Amino acid sequence: QVQLVESGGGVVQPGKSLRLSCGASGFTFSTYGMHWVRQAPGKGPEWVGVISYDGSKKIFADSVKGRFNISRDNSKNTVYLQMDSLRAEDTAVYYCAKDQTWNWGQGTLVIVSS
Amino acid sequence: DIVMTQSPLSLPVTLGQSASISCRSNQSLVYSDGSTYLNWFQQRPGQSPRRLIYKVSNRDSGVPDRFSGSGSGSDFTLKISRVEADDIGVYYCMQGSQWPLTFGGGTKVEIK
Numbered sequence: 001q002v003q004l005v006e007s008g009g010g011v012v013q014p015g016k017s018l019r020l021s022c023g024a025s026g027f028t029f030s031t032y033g034m035h036w037v038r039q040a041p042g043k044g045p046e047w048v049g050v051i052s053y054d055g056s057k058k059i060f061a062d063s064v065k066g067r068f069n070i071s072r073d074n075s076k077n078t079v080y081l082q083m084d085s086l087r088a089e090d091t092a093v094y095y096c097a098k099d100q101t102w103n104w105g106q107g108t109l110v111i112v113s114s
Numbered sequence: 115d116i117v118m119t120q121s122p123l124s125l126p127v128t129l130g131q132s133a134s135i136s137c138r139s140n141q142s143l144v145y146s147d148g149s150t151y152l153n154w155f156q157q158r159p160g161q162s163p164r165r166l167i168y169k170v171s172n173r174d175s176g177v178p179d180r181f182s183g184s185g186s187g188s189d190f191t192l193k194i195s196r197v198e199a200d201d202i203g204v205y206y207c208m209q210g211s212q213w214p215l216t217f218g219g220g221t222k223v224e225i226k
Contacts, residue, residue: 047216
């Protein structure tokens with residue numbers, strides 16, 4: 001069965017950086033695109049971005065464009081979310097999700113606060 | 115960006131009765147390949163979202179047939195027949211026809 005496990009969340013000061021990881025198992029990771037979606041406390045989900053199966057294509061939401069980047073290592077079945085210049089409004093639970101079938105991980109909480 | 119609007123915001127239902135949630139987009143979700151990429155997700159309290167329905171009306175594996183999706187173009191509905199206690203949570207529609215992907219604001223289903 002598909003399993004996605006996010007890690008790397010925590011408390012970070014505004015303007016700093018953080019890298020999240022998402023480890024995948026239960027499917028052929030190298031053949032699927034992967035999404036990142038976030039959910040601020042008490043709010044609905046917000047799509048953050050996607051990376052193609054081979055890492056050659058990436059698309060981002062305007063709210064994170066230029067500050068966030070997605071990468072993947074197919075040899076490690078892992079996708080990453082690099083978050084730079086963090087703002088208070090980036091505070092959320094961050095989920096990775098498998099393209100096409102939209103399986104989600106359990107999420108990792110990022111709090112941006114001084 | 116495509117704006118997804120759900121109604122109602124809150125939906126109190128009696129166990130065993132039906133419930134319907136509306137989702138409207140501000141433009142057609144018909145993609146160039148002819149498919150309509152409209153998904154429905156359920157988020158139970160304290161859990162990650164789980165997809166129930168894809169491409170308007172296709173149930174995901176393991177989803178009870180009490181859940182059904184319908185609609186076309188820019189007007190969609192999720193129906194829950196014979197609501198059970200396990201169905202409480204927030205339901206979201208999400209369009210996958212155009213970047214960026216966008217979600218509706220959610221409908222909270224609670225038991226009366």
